[in-house]
Amino acid sequence: MAEQKVKQKWTPELLNFHDELDELNLGPLWASVFSKAEPESKAIPYMWKKDLILKKLEKAKELLQVGTGSIDRRAVYLINPGMKDMQPHGWGGATQTLYAAVQVLNPGEVAPSHRHMTSAQRFIIEGQGASGTVNGVKYNFEPGDFVVTPAWTWHDHKNEGTEPVIWMDALDIPFCKGLGTFFFEKYPEETQPINEIEDLGVHRYKGGMVRPITDRKPSPAPLGSYKWDLTKQSLDGLEVLAPDPFDGHTVEYINPSNGQDANGRVGARMTKLPVGFEGKAHRHAHSCIYHVYKGSGYTVINGTKFEWEAGDFIALPGWAWHEHVNTSTEEEALLFSTNDLPLMEMLGFEREEAYQDYNGRQEIAKVFQPILP
């Protein structure tokens, strides 16, 4: 009897009924989520090449000037092809929760001050002479630095140097837009007053893992800027240990006053894949955006090989199998990444699984063909 019912399930009459419901803005639960054992990310695995983005930023430089009366930021954001339907609303989205842009500021330009409820963070890619002021503290940008702008803090940028400065911005915009919590406010003047010594947090944490005693009481971002030399030192220190089979030598940026992630809802890491590193595959609920800071290699995501080199950006959707390989025989690979792990943990969604077949390595079914400039 039960079997007969199953066979009868998708009759033309029933399918008509589904259409009838749809027209009434109603849906049949029996034909939806119950048949899916695992999440299906709207975002797909994808890669954007450095040269393509830089070429488009060059054009944006010709067309636009940054400053009051003109545009606030000159940045090109990553759109995951699986999430294109969100674009009319300007959601962006390299993954379902994370947004990334590549920004360039020319000498003499000032990017005016504003604040928003999304958490922002920056990884400085190239160029000297720019800085960002966050709630009255000015941080000088140097390549390799990781700089945080916690939610609802005033921030503006300046380039007082002689060359263009390029960085990656990462925010939780798709997440905030999804929740309907995207608040934004412009500062009444072009820039905010600077009321502390420059690079305040950098001076307060020069020693690495010791903190000023005033930070026993937690605060949102006592460090502000994580200088490249200290991050590099931490990674070099790990060299005496065996690399993690999935992530090589990886450190995460933390808030030294509470031991948690550096910037609330959005996590960030720096990975060093030693020469010859051939990682094993795993997957996790959280998603990531990688920026290849140095080196060359490939990442296999759900059976597709993404061949990367310095400057490229890669979107790793949640619950996608992935493994990293450094193909250089001389140079270590450095991958900066931003993730929604803090969100997944806060909300109780995080889970992780190691790939079991073929000694933990995926079979490569195809090679990703990126859009070239």
Ligand code: 1HN
């Ligand atoms: C923002 O405030 C910055 O301050 C960069 O540089 C990218 C993308 C969306 C919303 C705000 C910045 C942004 C952003």
